[in-house]
Amino acid sequence: MRILVTGGAGFIGSNFVRRTLDSRPDASVTVLDAMTYAANPANLTGLDPARFALLKEDIRAADLVDELVAESDLVVHFAAESHNDNSLRDPFAFVRTNVEGTVTLVEAAARHGVRFHHISTDEVFGDLDLDDPARFTPETPYSPSSPYSASKAASDHFVRAYVRSAGLEATISNCSNNYGPRQHPEKFIPRQITTLLEGGTPRLYGAGDNVRDWIHVDDHNDAVWTIIERGEIGRTYLIGADGERSNRAVVGDLLEIFGRGRDDFVHVTDRPGHDRRYAIDASSTLALGWEPRYTDFRSGLEQTVGWYRANPGWWRETRASAEEKYAITEEVIG
Ligand code: NAD
Ligand code: TDX
Numbered sequence: 001m002r003i004l005v006t007g008g009a010g011f012i013g014s015n016f017v018r019r020t021l022d023s024r025p026d027a028s029v030t031v032l033d034a035m036t037y038a039a040n041p042a043n044l045t046g047l048d049p050a051r052f053a054l055l056k057e058d059i060r061a062a063d064l065v066d067e068l069v070a071e072s073d074l075v076v077h078f079a080a081e082s083h084n085d086n087s088l089r090d091p092f093a094f095v096r097t098n099v100e101g102t103v104t105l106v107e108a109a110a111r112h113g114v115r116f117h118h119i120s121t122d123e124v125f126g127d128l129d130l131d132d133p134a135r136f137t138p139e140t141p142y143s144p145s146s147p148y149s150a151s152k153a154a155s156d157h158f159v160r161a162y163v164r165s166a167g168l169e170a171t172i173s174n175c176s177n178n179y180g181p182r183q184h185p186e187k188f189i190p191r192q193i194t195t196l197l198e199g200g201t202p203r204l205y206g207a208g209d210n211v212r213d214w215i216h217v218d219d220h221n222d223a224v225w226t227i228i229e230r231g232e233i234g235r236t237y238l239i240g241a242d243g244e245r246s247n248r249a250v251v252g253d254l255l256e257i258f259g260r261g262r263d264d265f266v267h268v269t270d271r272p273g274h275d276r277r278y279a280i281d282a283s284s285t286l287a288l289g290w291e292p293r294y295t296d297f298r299s300g301l302e303q304t305v306g307w308y309r310a311n312p313g314w315w316r317e318t319r320a321s322a323e324e325k326y327a328i329t330e331e332v333i334g
Contacts, residue, residue, distance in 0.1 A: 001027050004072040006059050006105065007079030009033040011183040012119070014043035016076065016221045021051060032068060034058045034097075037321070038082065042314055043182050059101035062108075069108035074228065077105055078119045080155075083186055084148045085326075088272060091147035098151035103158050110166035117228050118159045118172045122213070122238070123149035125174075127275035130211060135281040136174075138236045145273050156236075163234045171231040173224060175239040176280045179300065180217035181307040185319035186326075188212075189301075192251055193308045194319045196258045202251045203330070206270030211277040214243035214250070216294035226290035240280025241292035253298055257305055267334040 003020065007013040008031030017029050028051040033039055035056045044054055057064055059079050069075060079101060081087065081094045102118070109116040125136045126143030142157075144150040162168035183190045192202040223239040231237055252262035294300040308315060 001074060002072045003027055003029050004032060004068050004075045005029055006032050006075070006077045006101075009035060009039035009041065009043050009054065010078065010082070011038075011187075012178055012217055012220060013078035014040075014182055015180065015217045016078065016224065017044065017047070017052070019218060019221050020225075021047060028052065030055060030068060030072070032057060032059060032065070033079065036081075037318075038184050040182065040184075040314065040318065060096065060104050062104050065104050066108045066111070069105070069114050070112045072114055074115045074117070075105060075109055076117045076119070076224065076228070077102065080119075080152065081148065083184075084123075084146045085186070085271060087146050087148035087151070091151075094147050094151040098148075099154045099158070102155035106159055106162040106166075106168055106170070109170070110162050110168040113167075113169070115228070116159070116168060116170040117224065118156065118170060119224065120156050120172055120174045121149065121152050122174050122176045122240070122278045122280055123275065124153040124156055125278075128277045128279055130209060130277050132277070135279040136238060137281045138238055138284050145275055160234070169233050171227050171233065172236045173227055173239050173285070174236065175220050175223070176213035176215050176241075176243070176278055178217045178220050179214055180304055181311075182314070183217075184322070185315050186322040188247065189250065189254075189304065190308065190315065191319075191322070192254050193305055194315050196254060196260075197308060197312070202254065202265040203268045204247055204251060204265050205268060205274060208248035208251065208265070208267065209246055209276075210274060211244050211246050211279070212250075213240050213279050214245060214297055215239065215241040215292065216300045219292040219294050222293075223285050223290045226288050227285065230288040235284075237285045237288070238280050238282055239285050240282045241294065242282075243297055244277075244279050245297065250301075253301055254305070257302055266332045268330045268332055
């Protein structure tokens with residue numbers, strides 16, 4: 001099976017590529033990745049050149065995309081601008097990659113009749129109140145609140161439109177917040193882990209009450225394979241692992257892992273329009289026979305801390321550049 005993986009040099013995509021090559025001897029993988037600031041070449045080192053190739057190019061390069069898709073049996077589309085805070089500073093990069101890039105890919109996949117899986121996010125549904133018992137389902141109306149989530153919502157709509165109007169053989173998955181090895185230090189969990197490894201103090205946006213529904217990246221990627229193999233064309237599947245936690249609780253756990261007090265953090269400027277809570281009802285994916293393996297968040301977090309501790313060369317420079325960006329607008333408020 002020849003698989004084209006877009007964005008395979010980033011966090012979730014590179015874990016997907018490694019896991020796929022390890023567990024599926026019949027698979028060969030071509031990664032198409034523009035190698036933006038979010039990619040790390042170290043994510044893809046040591047892979048067998050007989051079964052793996054990396055092409056450094058934009059997913060909007062229509063001629064190359066056409067050729068690559070025509071040679072593939074499956075396209076798994078991870079490439080995106082993925083960070084909410086960046087989308088508040090430069091929304092146009094998100095429109096270019098997340099919307100125009102996705103349309104370039106589905107055009108080619110529909111033209112060549114190639115199976116397509118679109119990786120999306122729970123953020124397309126907007127947010128929930130902290131005390132609302134509801135969770136997102138595939139029927140929840142779209143209501144994105146940042147330029148990032150608006151661009152991902154648009155990309156989902158394009159995939160669905162191509163299923164209906166061009167016969168695209170696609171499935172879509174909307175997953176909750178991922179954590180695990182190789183996540184960029186601009187994101188919440190690796191930012192706090194690398195801060196703690198450098199002896200600093202974790203930073204909570206606003207009061208820290210916001211809730212995210214955490215899932216280990218390997219569980220996400222296993223669910224993606226389940227949907228590719230058993231999902232129904234045209235359907236949307238929600239992926240989550242019952243991992244709801246406030247940001248304050250996550251930081252408390254990390255502080256404890258580092259032997260510090262649970263309240264040893266600072267509050268910093270809140271994110272404008274900060275979504276309060278995400279929560280996934282994963283019945284649509286569980287019904288296909290998938291089950292998360294990382295059901296103990298604390299031990300998944302400990303494994304992740306261990307990875308960052310063992311790989312300082314992977315994160316030192318990217319952390320420094322992420323912190324430079326944060327320093328422009330972020331202030332300690334308490
Ligand atoms: P990431 O930012 O770590 O990686 C994105 C990758 O896409 C990078 O390697 C980057 O170089 C590449 N890329 C960006 N623009 C490109 C372009 N124009 N052409 C080719 N490649 C380009 O992101 P991630 O966290 O691994 O997220 C992967 C996917 O999963 C995204 O679609 C994201 O929306 C979705 N998702 C992420 C999460 C999460 O918690 N991180 C949760 C749900 C869904
Ligand atoms: O330093 C921080 N302090 C803090 O309190 C950072 C970087 C974040 N936060 C908060 C904001 C959020 O409530 O932590 C929470 C998680 O923040 P992010 O890691 O930026 O993730 P989020 O905005 O929830 O989006 C993530 O999940 C859905 C991914 O980045 C998206 O790509 C995915 O679609």
